[in-house]
Amino acid sequence: MKKMVSLMVAAALVAGGISGCSKAAVKETSGGAAGQEKTAETTASQESGGGEKSPVTLTYWQHSSAARDDMMTELVKTFEEQNPDIKVNLEFIPEADYSQKLIPALATDTAPDVFQIQSGMVSKLAQSGAIKPLAESVMSADSITAGFVPAAVDGLKYDGKYYGMPTDLQTIVLLWNKKLVSEAGLDAEKGPQTWEEFFDWARKLTKTEDGKLVQSGWGGTGYAPEVLSIIKQYGGTFYDDTAGQYVFADDPKVLEAIKAYIASYKTDKVYNTEFVKSWAGFRQGLIGMMLGHPAMIGNLPQTAPDLDFGVGLIPAKGESRATCVTSWGYVMSAKAPDEAATRFIQFLSSEDVEKQWTEKTGELPARKTLLEDAGLKSELKVAVAIESLNDSFVGVLQTSALNTIWTESMDRILKTDEPLETILKDAQSKMNDELKNPV
Numbered sequence: 001m002k003k004m005v006s007l008m009v010a011a012a013l014v015a016g017g018i019s020g021c022s023k024a025a026v027k028e029t030s031g032g033a034a035g036q037e038k039t040a041e042t043t044a045s046q047e048s049g050g051g052e053k054s055p056v057t058l059t060y061w062q063h064s065s066a067a068r069d070d071m072m073t074e075l076v077k078t079f080e081e082q083n084p085d086i087k088v089n090l091e092f093i094p095e096a097d098y099s100q101k102l103i104p105a106l107a108t109d110t111a112p113d114v115f116q117i118q119s120g121m122v123s124k125l126a127q128s129g130a131i132k133p134l135a136e137s138v139m140s141a142d143s144i145t146a147g148f149v150p151a152a153v154d155g156l157k158y159d160g161k162y163y164g165m166p167t168d169l170q171t172i173v174l175l176w177n178k179k180l181v182s183e184a185g186l187d188a189e190k191g192p193q194t195w196e197e198f199f200d201w202a203r204k205l206t207k208t209e210d211g212k213l214v215q216s217g218w219g220g221t222g223y224a225p226e227v228l229s230i231i232k233q234y235g236g237t238f239y240d241d242t243a244g245q246y247v248f249a250d251d252p253k254v255l256e257a258i259k260a261y262i263a264s265y266k267t268d269k270v271y272n273t274e275f276v277k278s279w280a281g282f283r284q285g286l287i288g289m290m291l292g293h294p295a296m297i298g299n300l301p302q303t304a305p306d307l308d309f310g311v312g313l314i315p316a317k318g319e320s321r322a323t324c325v326t327s328w329g330y331v332m333s334a335k336a337p338d339e340a341a342t343r344f345i346q347f348l349s350s351e352d353v354e355k356q357w358t359e360k361t362g363e364l365p366a367r368k369t370l371l372e373d374a375g376l377k378s379e380l381k382v383a384v385a386i387e388s389l390n391d392s393f394v395g396v397l398q399t400s401a402l403n404t405i406w407t408e409s410m411d412r413i414l415k416t417d418e419p420l421e422t423i424l425k426d427a428q429s430k431m432n433d434e435l436k437n438p439v
Helices: 002-016 066-082 095-106 119-128 141-147 150-156 178-183 195-204 224-233 252-266 278-283 295-303 338-348 351-361 368-372 380-391 400-415 420-435
Strands: 027-030 056-064 086-094 114-118 164-170 173-177 207-209 212-218 287-292 309-313 323-333 392-394
Touching: 056 066, 056 095, 056 338, 066 086, 066 338, 066 351, 086 095, 086 338, 114 119, 114 164, 114 338, 119 150, 119 164, 119 323, 141 150, 150 164, 150 323, 150 392, 164 338, 173 178, 173 380, 178 309, 195 212, 195 252, 195 287, 224 252, 224 323, 224 400, 252 400, 252 420, 278 287, 278 295, 295 351, 295 380, 309 380, 323 338, 323 380, 351 368, 368 380, 380 392, 400 420
Parallel strands: 056 086, 056 114, 212 287, 323 392
Antiparallel strands: 027 086, 114 323, 164 323, 173 287, 173 309, 207 212
């Protein structure tokens, strides 16, 4: 039976498509001391020879990036100072290798106690028994519901219980190149407010010479959270919660929204993928507008320091500025000591820590109190990003496998003459088949 559960967990993660094949070394630290090798062993409570209890030891894994690794190292130092009865061993794993280490670990007894996972995988892992709910004695379901933005935590709930807390929380916002916008005679401070204005701006910001694109108005290629956002605003239904099925191909409002989205590419020809990669082009001043995550507010000053850009809410359809939320989650494995692991997750999702993440990385806060934090809102671009959470909803394509199906389908939609309805029905069928994977 145990072997069957292990195989089911592995199948769930493979189906989730968390991919990677390189063999880069894992960086492991303990208590924040970089490079110190430790055995990834968790104990609920250990007795020393004199009968004295030693600290509970937790192992924590996250996919690696320099800024996040440095910050997590410092956070663990603070956590251990505040919780001397708990010790945390950190492992920072290159993103390309994350699944290669996590999949076999979750299928055996070598799983980390606390780790990051795409929020769309929570229900599958909960069904398989690979993860367990947060300890109610530490973080009650009622306190989570009352204290957090619904779109940030709803995707982390299964069978009425919360299995994790959000991290890397993102919405969709609008970014534009102020120089290019001004040159086109448009309002570089305000930005387009509606989809009609947005599509008009995309046309006006596009330039060609001898039939070739030399400046793109908008580098949209069908990124799932963007398309889910406009579908929601048009009143379309992508996924039926009651039926537990994808239904987008059967909804006329979904078709209407997607047709509006793709017209800029297929009819107005404001962009093509052979011109330049979208975000690279935006950094180089070759693309006028982008829809993207608030994380770009922190990224662009580092990667394109001379770029003067504006940030606004996603364009509106009528009164709606609905924007799709994507996130990862901090979760604990089935073998983790419940209380200690939940206390660590509680710390990582505390108001002070969330504020630090927002200030240093552009990651959005999930706590309701931080939506009105004067310090965070003093930076106008960050204030816009935080405001976007007021009209947000949980994304329904938050596994790599589902995203791959969508990306491949959008590629067909944009680059071929196949009927839109045919491609969407094919995508819907594949996604519903993906939902049937054993878990």
